Amino acid sequence: MYLNTIISRLLQAAWVIVAVSAIAFALFQYVGDPVSQMLGQDASAADRDALRRDLGLDRPVALQFLQFLGNAARGDFGLSLQQGRPVMDLILERLPATLELTVFSTAIAVLLGVPMGMVAALRPRALVSRAIMLVSLIGVSLPTFFIGILLILAFSVILGWLPSFGRGPVADIGVWRTNFASWDAFRYMLMPAFTLALFQLTLIVRLVRGEMMEVMGQDFIRFARARGLPARSILVRHALKNALMPVVTIIGLQLGTIIAFALITETVFQWPGMGLLFAEAVAFADIPVMAAYLCLIAVIFVTINLAVDFLYILIDPRLRRGHGASR
Amino acid sequence: MTPLLDIRDLSVSFRTRAGLVPTLDKVSLQLGRGEILGLVGESGAGKSLTGLALTGLLPPNAVVTAGSVRFDGQEVLGLSEAALRRIRGRRIGMVFQDPMTALDPLMRIGEQLVETIRHHLRLSRGAALDRAAELLDAVGIPAARQRLRSYPHEFSGGMRQRVVIALALAAEPELIVADEPTTALDVSVQAQVLELLRGLCRDRGTAILLVTHDMGVIAETADRLAVLYAGGVVEAGPVGPVLSEPGHPYARGLMRAIPQVGAARDSLVPIEGAMPRPGQWPGGCRFQPRCPLARAACGEPPPDVPLGSGHVARCQFAGVEEEPRHARA
Incomplete structure (x- = not known):
């Protein structure tokens, strides 16, 4: 049967998607610090650490990526910085x-x-x-x-x-x-x-x-x-x-x-x-x-x-x- | 009785940048009902071209410059495309050399058969399917009914050639032009396909124009044969006399070039040189540059010398008892 072919194709496809997600995830890492963007320049170090913990940004990068994948799979890409609405709603519109x-x-x-x-x-x-x-x-x-x-x-x-x-x-x-x-x-x-x-x-x-x-x-x-x-x-x-x-x-x-x-x-x-x-x-x-x-x-x-x-x-x-x- | 197929002085040229290049020159052939005529020659001699000219399937850059092709008394050359389509497949079937490429790879062979049958015979789909199965059975394909649902790639080469023959037979044509039907097949399969063709000829009275370069195939299958050299028929006649006493030096050379099982290795004598290509034909006899008998007189167009019982050779030395011993001047 060609079931093998189908399965191997599906696996390949999954890998491609994971790889692209990694690139998308990397965007967050390299383009600015979300914490300073959200709290502004004047926030105290304690406030920053607290927010960092709340957002899960203190955890290892690999874990963060897994969470990103999990959220993405459920269609949750967070809020648009520009419009403050869920990104998925914007895209579906x-x-x-x-x-x-x-x-x-x-x-x-x-x-x-x-x-x-x-x-x-x-x-x-x-x-x-x-x-x-x-x-x-x-x-x-x-x-x-x-x-x-x-x-x-x-x-x-x-x-x-x-x-x-x-x-x-x-x-x-x-x-x-x-x-x-x-x-x-x-x-x-x-x-x-x-x-x-x-x-x-x-x-x-x-x-x-x-x-x-x-x-x-x-x-x-x-x-x-x-x-x-x-x-x-x-x-x-x-x-x-x-x-x-x-x-x-x-x-x-x-x-x-x-x-x-x-x-x-x-x-x-x-x-x-x-x-x-x-x-x-x-x-x-x-x-x-x-x-x-x-x-x-x-x-x-x-x-x-x-x-x-x-x-x-x-x-x-x-x-x-x-x-x-x-x- | 008029022959089923009567080709007279058929001449075909190719349009090239250098002008018209003659490729077939005054070819005449006759073929009776139920007869197998072998057409032999090297590649490039014009064998396939002759076959294609019968049904107006010449390549677009080829033109018929002279001659006539009468099929069952009707002139075929110059017929409209529509009139030719009523002959193609319906009255003249064709079998091509390579069964691996002659079938549409994306269509079940049953569908290809039904399509052909229904186009020619106006049968219902069910009746056409029955006939398709009968045809596959007739060409010796086991479990014909089930095989209708197979695709071409699911058949071996020999089986595919049987399918091609079944397709050529779909509308019971009176003539089948088989162009190198066994060349692409294994030797053991070759014999089966030839036997199949011979059987068709016997049982259905189908005439066959068997185009091949293989003298062995002719010897086994054909009733009569014509030898083509550089666009012209150099020898023709019943298979027995032509094979045993060829009159033309080229035909004699061909016989000596057939390998025989058990014969000494050096008994194979190749013909020196190569056949001149169209556009490079010498004047007079076109075999003279390679001919051991060539003399000054060979610069004139050679005569067709009758050798009895329909055996004709186009050479002035044909039938001369003692071969002249002097080599070329």
Whole structure:
């Protein structure tokens, strides 16, 4: 069975999270002394020691770290220095904004990128394909913030079609605050999502193009044609499915990166997501928020990585070989 | 009776930066129903190209410059892609060299069979599954029903080639083009696959164009054979006479280059030199630079000399009793 694989992957994932938490924990150790920050310069040495004991700061570092881990596991990252509210509440408030933005932009990138890559692979000399490759070149080479500013200039300043910042009239569905409930709110998401999507899109276009070109030259495609199968079913059932394997990996890994680096887009468009929260926290040296963000991103990354690994096993029967060999 | 497959003067060139490079030059072959025709030659002689031209599967940079290919009386060259698709798989099946790469690795073989069967025969899914199992059974795969759910990587090379043959047979084609079907297989498995092909030919009346570089395979399997050298047929005829009394010096060289079990090591005589590549063909007889019999007259296009009972060799010395002893001038 491949249970061994699953267990070893899970253990690896756990190690990564612990390592990142250690870095987050180290932030507290190196960026100033919380006691003097809380009591001010004039407090007596006795007061300082008392507070130090209360906060558990007199205990060995290893113990403190364990406690940090324990608290973090329960979602307790302490209070924000800037806002005085629990860090986890702040993050949970901002989470829907970032998730909606990143998932929507990934959807755009996949739904446009896969067909564009296929066209570019199948008709490499056509004018459309050249246009696609040009756009993808622009996408890789222009920095995200610049594209965002260009879009704002074009669609908000000159044309006046789309709002340039914020989430707009969002609706609350339970605890989830969404932009998908009305067209009015949805408009606010268009530019940030496209800005964020462009980099992924170019990546997917190039990847799908490369993979499709390779797969189309393979024997089993020739054999499928020799069997008389129609072009469309060869393309979709055989070529695309085989070409998508590496694309799935990249999309998965990118989703993590995108959540993390939505930061720039969120700053440009003042999108009130986690990225913007983090950017503000850095400006105010709000250590608990920074630490929590770091840990959360690590968890998201690792979870997506795991999901991609398992998706692989699901898609490609050859990876289930461990299963076959034991028969 | 008109032959099932009638190739006349088929010429194919490759488009390159240096212009059109002739690669097949006036190849003519005939193949009757239920017959096995072996097409032999070194790699690069144009064997595979001939097979691919039949179903319009030539690489995109290859162009047919002349000739005709009639299949069951119908001209195949110049047919539309849609018309070709009605022939591919349905009337002409193909088996490729490497069974490891010919199957879609992500699809169960039952699904690949059903897909092919349903495309050609308009059967219900259930009926197509039944037929898929029958086909696997017919090509000698044990526990066919259960194996439908297997993926290609779960089969050995020989078993995979059987699956490929089952796929080629899916719509009961009248002709199978088998391009080096046993080259990638172990010797012991080779014999089984050849036996399978021969059996199909016998039981179903399927004609086979067997493309190979292996004279042993031809000797065991084919009824007739054609020897291809540098894009042209240099000798053709029934297997017996061609193998025992080859008329063309190249064919004679091929026979001497076949290893025989039990023969002395030095009885193997390689042919000196290498086959000229397309674009570097000499004028006249293309074998003359390597030929022990070459003379000034070989600069002219050689004649096709009939040697009786359909045996033809393209050499002016073919059928001459005593081999001229003088070496090349």
